[in-house]
Amino acid sequence: MKIGILGGTFNPVHNAHLRIAEEARDNFGLDRVVFIPAATPPHKPTIGELSFADRLAMVQLAVADNPHFTVSDMEGVRGGRSYSIDTIRELRRLHPDDDFYFIIGGDSFRDISSWREYAEIFATCNVIAVQRPGATFESLAQSLPVAIANQFCYDEPAKMLSHSSGCGVFALHGVLLDISSSEIRALARQGRSIRYLVPGPVEQYIKEHRLYIDGR
Numbered sequence: 001m002k003i004g005i006l007g008g009t010f011n012p013v014h015n016a017h018l019r020i021a022e023e024a025r026d027n028f029g030l031d032r033v034v035f036i037p038a039a040t041p042p043h044k045p046t047i048g049e050l051s052f053a054d055r056l057a058m059v060q061l062a063v064a065d066n067p068h069f070t071v072s073d074m075e076g077v078r079g080g081r082s083y084s085i086d087t088i089r090e091l092r093r094l095h096p097d098d099d100f101y102f103i104i105g106g107d108s109f110r111d112i113s114s115w116r117e118y119a120e121i122f123a124t125c126n127v128i129a130v131q132r133p134g135a136t137f138e139s140l141a142q143s144l145p146v147a148i149a150n151q152f153c154y155d156e157p158a159k160m161l162s163h164s165s166g167c168g169v170f171a172l173h174g175v176l177l178d179i180s181s182s183e184i185r186a187l188a189r190q191g192r193s194i195r196y197l198v199p200g201p202v203e204q205y206i207k208e209h210r211l212y213i214d215g216r
């Protein structure tokens with residue numbers, strides 16, 4: 001099976017998250033995409049007051065109507081900082097026969113050299129880098145961390161970078177959606193509409209639990 005992994009803080013999950021997961025599934029023939037909320041995102045250790053349980057619940061609501069999407073609470077169960085390499089290793093150990101595709105937005109892809117054991121991520125997992133407004137990239141090769149660029153060669157027909165381990169790095173040029181969780185939090189805090197930026201059940205959850213407006 002080909003499994004996509006979409007990690008995120010998901011504070012809250014929004015329609016661009018769902019769309020990039022769907023485009024990755026469609027373009028790369030993935031059997032399913034697993035959304036993995038970070039318990040403690042390494043670069044956002046103080047994400048505020050919103051609990052892992054609330055973020056997880058919203059992701060569960062967001063994917064409920066899509067049989068190709070699932071949610072894992074493994075980073076909450078593991079505890080501590082949510083390093084992606086630990087998650088990838090755990091998934092590979094649990095499902096040794098599956099092929100994993102780590103889906104990552106352009107902003108995170110640009111910063112990946114600051115991630116824990118980032119070189120190991122490219123050596124153990126396929127990576128799908130997704131264009132994002134404000135963080136688009138022209139060339140996949142030039143966006144790679146310089147320190148590991150020599151471990152790849154460009155496969156022109158397949159339009160991908162191939163790692164010496166056999167894993168690949170792919171670019172996904174989908175529809176650019178300028179949606180972010182921070183903008184949604186800002187709107188919700190001001191009592192403004194977030195309709196159509198998040199799925200209906202997520203909008204409902206945010207309203208019912210008074211998320212973001214009561215300092216939560």
Ligand SMILES: Nc1ncnc2c1ncn2[C@@H]1O[C@H](COP(=O)(O)OP(=O)(O)OP(=O)(O)O)[C@@H](O)[C@H]1O
Nearest residue numbers: 007008009010016104105108132177179180181182
């Ligand atoms: N609009 C978007 N287009 C493409 N990728 C996105 C988009 N929004 C988020 N992503 C990607 O989804 C993953 C999880 O994102 P995250 O949960 O941090 O949401 P965010 O909108 O970036 O949050 P915040 O605004 O709080 O920083 C990251 O890899 C991020 O790059």
Ligand SMILES: O=C(O)c1ccc[n+]([C@@H]2O[C@H](COP(=O)([O-])O)[C@@H](O)[C@H]2O)c1
Nearest residue numbers: 007008009038041042082083084115116
């Ligand atoms: O492993 C790391 O060092 C690392 C550093 C920053 C972010 N990540 C992961 O990248 C995903 C998106 O993170 P963020 O902070 O943009 O929401 C989420 O799954 C994080 O756990 C991972």
